Amino acid sequence: MNLTPEQKQTVVSWVAAGDGLSAVQSKLREQFQLSLTYRDVRFLVDDLDLQLKDAAPKVDTSDVTKAVAPAPSAPAPQPPGTGGDEHGGDPTAAAPAIEEGFGDEGELPGEEPAGASTLSVAVDKVTLIPGAIASGTVTFSDGVTGKWMIDQYGRPGFTQVSKEGYRPSPTDAQAFMTELQLAIRNLGYA
Secondary structure (H helix, E strand, O other): OOOOHHHHHHHHHHHHOOOOHHHHHHHHHHHHOOOOOHHHHHHHHHHOOOOOOOOOOOOOOOOHHHOOOOOOOOOOOOOOOOOOOOOOOOOOOOOOOOEEOOOOOOOOOOOOOOOOOOOEEEEOOOOOOOOEEEEEEEEOOOOOEEEEEEEOOOOEEEEEEOOOOOOOOHHHHHHHHHHHHHHHHHOOOO
Protein backbone atom coordinates (compact mmCIF):
# COMPACT_ATOMS: atom_id res chain seq x y z
CA MET A 1 0.00 0.00 0.00
CA ASN A 2 1.61 3.17 -1.19
CA LEU A 3 0.06 6.36 0.10
CA THR A 4 1.15 9.79 -0.93
CA PRO A 5 2.55 12.08 1.77
CA GLU A 6 -0.71 14.08 1.62
CA GLN A 7 -2.79 10.92 2.15
CA LYS A 8 -0.56 9.88 5.06
CA GLN A 9 -1.00 13.34 6.62
CA THR A 10 -4.77 13.02 6.22
CA VAL A 11 -4.70 9.64 8.03
CA VAL A 12 -2.62 11.25 10.80
CA SER A 13 -5.24 13.98 11.20
CA TRP A 14 -8.09 11.43 11.34
CA VAL A 15 -6.38 9.43 14.08
CA ALA A 16 -5.49 12.62 15.97
CA ALA A 17 -9.18 13.59 15.80
CA GLY A 18 -10.05 10.33 17.55
CA ASP A 19 -11.11 8.12 14.63
CA GLY A 20 -10.77 4.40 15.17
CA LEU A 21 -9.56 1.82 12.69
CA SER A 22 -13.01 1.22 11.21
CA ALA A 23 -13.55 4.94 10.63
CA VAL A 24 -10.13 5.30 9.01
CA GLN A 25 -10.86 2.27 6.83
CA SER A 26 -14.19 3.79 5.69
CA LYS A 27 -12.65 7.22 5.01
CA LEU A 28 -9.82 5.69 2.96
CA ARG A 29 -12.41 3.91 0.83
CA GLU A 30 -14.67 6.98 0.47
CA GLN A 31 -12.07 9.71 -0.04
CA PHE A 32 -9.17 7.90 -1.72
CA GLN A 33 -10.92 4.85 -3.25
CA LEU A 34 -8.50 2.60 -1.37
CA SER A 35 -10.00 -0.70 -0.27
CA LEU A 36 -7.90 -1.91 2.66
CA THR A 37 -8.65 -4.68 5.11
CA TYR A 38 -9.00 -3.87 8.79
CA ARG A 39 -5.62 -5.52 9.38
CA ASP A 40 -4.00 -3.41 6.63
CA VAL A 41 -5.38 -0.26 8.27
CA ARG A 42 -3.95 -1.44 11.59
CA PHE A 43 -0.55 -1.93 9.95
CA LEU A 44 -0.80 1.50 8.32
CA VAL A 45 -1.48 3.15 11.67
CA ASP A 46 1.44 1.23 13.19
CA ASP A 47 3.74 2.17 10.30
CA LEU A 48 2.90 5.83 10.83
CA ASP A 49 3.65 5.46 14.58
CA LEU A 50 0.17 6.66 15.53
CA GLN A 51 -1.58 5.95 18.80
CA LEU A 52 -5.32 5.35 18.69
CA LYS A 53 -7.35 7.04 21.39
CA ASP A 54 -9.21 4.64 23.69
CA ALA A 55 -12.97 5.12 23.65
CA ALA A 56 -13.25 3.84 27.22
CA PRO A 57 -10.57 3.85 29.91
CA LYS A 58 -9.32 0.44 30.96
CA VAL A 59 -10.35 -0.78 34.39
CA ASP A 60 -7.68 -1.99 36.82
CA THR A 61 -8.99 -5.44 37.72
CA SER A 62 -6.10 -6.21 40.04
CA ASP A 63 -7.46 -3.95 42.80
CA VAL A 64 -10.10 -5.93 44.72
CA THR A 65 -11.25 -2.83 46.62
CA LYS A 66 -12.83 -1.47 43.42
CA ALA A 67 -14.90 -4.60 42.82
CA VAL A 68 -18.64 -4.36 43.35
CA ALA A 69 -20.68 -7.55 43.40
CA PRO A 70 -23.96 -8.86 44.80
CA ALA A 71 -24.51 -9.24 48.55
CA PRO A 72 -23.49 -12.54 50.17
CA SER A 73 -26.01 -15.11 51.27
CA ALA A 74 -25.64 -18.18 53.43
CA PRO A 75 -24.57 -21.34 51.58
CA ALA A 76 -26.79 -24.36 51.43
CA PRO A 77 -25.84 -27.02 54.00
CA GLN A 78 -23.65 -29.73 52.53
CA PRO A 79 -23.56 -33.32 53.70
CA PRO A 80 -20.27 -34.45 55.25
CA GLY A 81 -17.75 -35.75 52.75
CA THR A 82 -18.94 -33.68 49.77
CA GLY A 83 -15.88 -31.45 49.65
CA GLY A 84 -17.62 -28.43 51.18
CA ASP A 85 -16.68 -29.09 54.78
CA GLU A 86 -13.25 -28.18 56.05
CA HIS A 87 -12.51 -31.38 57.98
CA GLY A 88 -12.70 -34.30 55.64
CA GLY A 89 -14.42 -34.42 52.34
CA ASP A 90 -13.01 -35.33 49.00
CA PRO A 91 -10.16 -32.96 48.06
CA THR A 92 -10.85 -33.68 44.38
CA ALA A 93 -14.47 -32.57 44.69
CA ALA A 94 -15.58 -29.29 43.18
CA ALA A 95 -14.71 -26.10 45.02
CA PRO A 96 -17.48 -24.57 47.14
CA ALA A 97 -19.57 -21.94 45.48
CA ILE A 98 -18.15 -18.46 45.91
CA GLU A 99 -20.57 -15.93 47.26
CA GLU A 100 -19.16 -12.68 46.02
CA GLY A 101 -18.60 -9.36 47.82
CA PHE A 102 -20.99 -6.61 48.65
CA GLY A 103 -23.62 -4.82 46.59
CA ASP A 104 -24.71 -1.20 46.38
CA GLU A 105 -23.95 1.24 49.14
CA GLY A 106 -27.48 1.85 50.43
CA GLU A 107 -28.02 0.75 53.99
CA LEU A 108 -30.55 -1.91 54.89
CA PRO A 109 -32.89 -1.52 57.85
CA GLY A 110 -31.08 -2.37 61.07
CA GLU A 111 -27.62 -1.59 59.71
CA GLU A 112 -25.30 0.66 61.60
CA PRO A 113 -24.68 4.11 60.13
CA ALA A 114 -21.41 4.76 58.32
CA GLY A 115 -18.50 5.33 60.69
CA ALA A 116 -15.47 3.55 62.08
CA SER A 117 -15.36 -0.23 61.75
CA THR A 118 -13.87 -2.65 64.28
CA LEU A 119 -13.58 -5.56 61.90
CA SER A 120 -10.85 -8.22 61.99
CA VAL A 121 -9.49 -10.35 59.14
CA ALA A 122 -7.36 -13.48 59.61
CA VAL A 123 -5.55 -15.43 56.88
CA ASP A 124 -5.31 -19.23 57.05
CA LYS A 125 -1.74 -20.60 57.19
CA VAL A 126 -2.75 -23.36 54.75
CA THR A 127 -5.53 -23.02 52.19
CA LEU A 128 -7.42 -26.30 51.77
CA ILE A 129 -10.17 -25.06 49.46
CA PRO A 130 -9.74 -26.37 45.89
CA GLY A 131 -9.25 -23.50 43.45
CA ALA A 132 -8.41 -20.95 46.16
CA ILE A 133 -5.11 -19.12 46.48
CA ALA A 134 -5.91 -17.82 49.96
CA SER A 135 -8.61 -18.18 52.59
CA GLY A 136 -9.36 -17.06 56.10
CA THR A 137 -11.95 -15.67 58.46
CA VAL A 138 -13.50 -12.30 59.16
CA THR A 139 -15.37 -10.96 62.16
CA PHE A 140 -17.44 -7.91 61.33
CA SER A 141 -17.95 -5.10 63.84
CA ASP A 142 -21.43 -6.42 64.75
CA GLY A 143 -20.02 -9.87 65.64
CA VAL A 144 -21.11 -11.76 62.54
CA THR A 145 -18.37 -14.05 61.28
CA GLY A 146 -17.59 -15.45 57.86
CA LYS A 147 -15.10 -17.56 55.99
CA TRP A 148 -13.65 -15.94 52.90
CA MET A 149 -11.53 -17.14 50.02
CA ILE A 150 -9.83 -15.69 46.96
CA ASP A 151 -10.01 -17.86 43.85
CA GLN A 152 -7.26 -18.37 41.28
CA TYR A 153 -8.59 -15.39 39.30
CA GLY A 154 -8.19 -13.03 42.26
CA ARG A 155 -11.92 -12.77 43.02
CA PRO A 156 -12.86 -12.57 46.71
CA GLY A 157 -15.91 -14.38 48.00
CA PHE A 158 -17.43 -16.10 51.00
CA THR A 159 -17.76 -19.84 51.57
CA GLN A 160 -19.69 -19.42 54.82
CA VAL A 161 -21.41 -16.64 56.81
CA SER A 162 -22.72 -17.16 60.36
CA LYS A 163 -25.95 -15.21 59.82
CA GLU A 164 -28.21 -16.17 56.91
CA GLY A 165 -28.88 -13.31 54.49
CA TYR A 166 -26.34 -11.11 56.27
CA ARG A 167 -25.19 -7.94 54.58
CA PRO A 168 -22.46 -5.89 56.30
CA SER A 169 -22.67 -2.13 56.62
CA PRO A 170 -20.94 -0.14 53.87
CA THR A 171 -18.27 0.81 56.40
CA ASP A 172 -17.60 -2.84 57.25
CA ALA A 173 -17.66 -3.83 53.58
CA GLN A 174 -15.04 -1.22 52.71
CA ALA A 175 -12.95 -2.08 55.79
CA PHE A 176 -13.09 -5.79 54.87
CA MET A 177 -11.90 -5.15 51.32
CA THR A 178 -9.10 -2.88 52.58
CA GLU A 179 -7.95 -5.36 55.26
CA LEU A 180 -8.18 -8.25 52.80
CA GLN A 181 -6.07 -6.39 50.26
CA LEU A 182 -3.43 -5.64 52.91
CA ALA A 183 -3.40 -9.25 54.12
CA ILE A 184 -3.00 -10.61 50.59
CA ARG A 185 -0.31 -8.07 49.78
CA ASN A 186 1.60 -9.17 52.91
CA LEU A 187 1.47 -12.76 51.60
CA GLY A 188 3.15 -11.57 48.40
CA TYR A 189 0.20 -12.00 46.02
CA ALA A 190 -0.15 -8.35 45.06
